[in-house]
Amino acid sequence: MTTESHPGLRERAAAALTAARARTAALTDPVTDQDLTAQHSPLMSPLVWDLAHIGNQEELWLLGRVAGRESLHPEINPLYDAFEHPRSERPKLPLLGPAEARRYAAEVRGRVFDLLERTPLEGSALLDDGFAFGMIAQHEQQHDETMLITHQLRRGEPVLTAPEPEAPYEAPLVAEVLVPGGPFTMGTSTEPWSLDNERPAHPRDTAPFWIDTVPVTNAAYEAFIADGGYREPRWWAAAGWRQIREHHIEAPLFWHREGPEDGQWLRRRFGVTEPVPGDEPVLHVSWYEADAYARWAGRRLPTETEWEKAARHDPATGRSTRYPWGDADPTPAHANLGQRHLRPARAGSYPAGASPLGVRQLIGDVWEWTASDFLPYPGFRAFPYREYSEVFFGPEHKVLRGGSFAVDPVACRGTFRNWDLPVRRQIFSGFRTARDV
Missing domain, CATH: 3.90.1580.10 (paralog of FGE (formylglycine-generating enzyme))
Incomplete structure (x- = not known):
């Protein structure tokens, strides 16, 4: 499949990314900064870690591997490597705060939409059928489910309806x-x-x-x-x-x-x-x-x-x-x-x-x-x-x-x-x- 034979592919990728980000906001905006940075269970990361990790994976794969750009903040990459730090240890890391994490994820997303507009969705295994963009949309939605699990484990007044x-x-x-x-x-x-x-x-x-x-x-x-x-x-x-x-x-x-x-x-x-x-x-x-x-x-x-x-x-x-x-x-x-x-x-x-x-x-x-x-x-x-x-x-x-x-x-x-x-x-x-x- 090519973008020429499937003209709606770019729009589908953009819609999937947009829907995922809207859900991320719905899971992180209703809670306080204290709730975002707290660890509600040793089984789960603080919500603020998931928020920045979503942006970091998007940057590493789409801006890094697809576009070949240098990392915006290379010093934070190890903090958001899921294999380097178990969930129980992540609250002790020097993580981005809620406002910083939101700004970082938004900056990455803006550059990704620019990339999506002009990148041929063909010619490599990562780009064929828009796979890399679909992979990142799925990754964000999977972390949204993880954050919903954290909401279920969280104690306190209901914030989701x-x-x-x-x-x-x-x-x-x-x-x-x-x-x-x-x-x-x-x-x-x-x-x-x-x-x-x-x-x-x-x-x-x-x-x-x-x-x-x-x-x-x-x-x-x-x-x-x-x-x-x-x-x-x-x-x-x-x-x-x-x-x-x-x-x-x-x-x-x-x-x-x-x-x-x-x-x-x-x-x-x-x-x-x-x-x-x-x-x-x-x-x-x-x-x-x-x-x-x-x-x-x-x-x-x-x-x-x-x-x-x-x-x-x-x-x-x-x-x-x-x-x-x-x-x-x-x-x-x-x-x-x-x-x-x-x-x-x-x-x-x-x-x-x-x-x-x-x-x-x-x-x-x-x-x-x-x-x-x-x-x-x-x-x-x-x-x-x-x-x-x-x-x-x-x-x-x-x-x-x-x-x-x-x-x-x-x-x-x-x-x-x-x-x-x-x-x-x-x-x-x-x-x-x-x-x-």
Whole structure:
């Protein structure tokens, strides 16, 4: 693809960058400078670090590698190298203050828009299809999701607002859907802004399997808790059992009981305490918790291959589509994405976003843990740098799929792969289960 054959490419890149920056402002403008510089959890960076890191990555890649310009402030580059300083140590660094970070990010963005206007979007792997600009838009949106997680961990009065989901809804639905066995195409070689771990497209084969129509709900998960799920080691992987015992975990993160042991479950959500809604997908559970629930239910987590087949394979045509509903970009009718809401929609929502087999909410609402380790596809090639994916490959990280309400559409598609440590709970993670035929 060239800019001549795709004249809207430059506009698409500009729109993606603009949308990301507007969201960054919405996450950083409502809080005080003290909140921006504080570390709200050792698991997360101060918000002001993310703000300047966004600008720094944009400068290094677009003004540096694409345009070949010298760094505006080379002395700060090491401060914002995510691999050089762990999150727990970043508050001790001589970081840019809130006003300085905003000025720096704005100066970089102004120069980037000048660059985008006159740079041919072809001729190199970084420029073809506007990849470098799309990569930076995705990077900023991913950090926006990270900052939203920090907001959830932050204590204090609510500062973020959003309307409640009012998606079309159908219930009751069948509990599970049969996915036929056979081959399908996994991954992509054609999605222009896909990242290296999504590539290349390659054939996979599965046996037939059943998969939940919707993600596991809070009400279903409460039944696991009520049945003593957190007190019974037989449901847990050994490392998971050690984790919940050591940290006294007895429910999803941010849940607590009202009153006595049999009292109502409440949750804290962006500064608001509310009853846990039974019909929403469960949120803030680790891989170990998802795996334990699945065992308790007599089921299992789907593999990453099974998840993608359920999400992309159209049995009628044999094609793998970009999304469960087809190849069209997501709209608000298809999925809960882009921080339009600050919670998942009810399980059973978004019938327009269903797969050809009728599986719901595979995109948006909650990231879904899979059974699979994060590993490269056959023919994987690191691009544009090893640290994006390759250094994380291995059994230490588990794959999540599908995105959440906190994910922007530019960073979410049927092939998109997320990964994290199996202990992680602060992320917007849920799951669905599967079983063999």
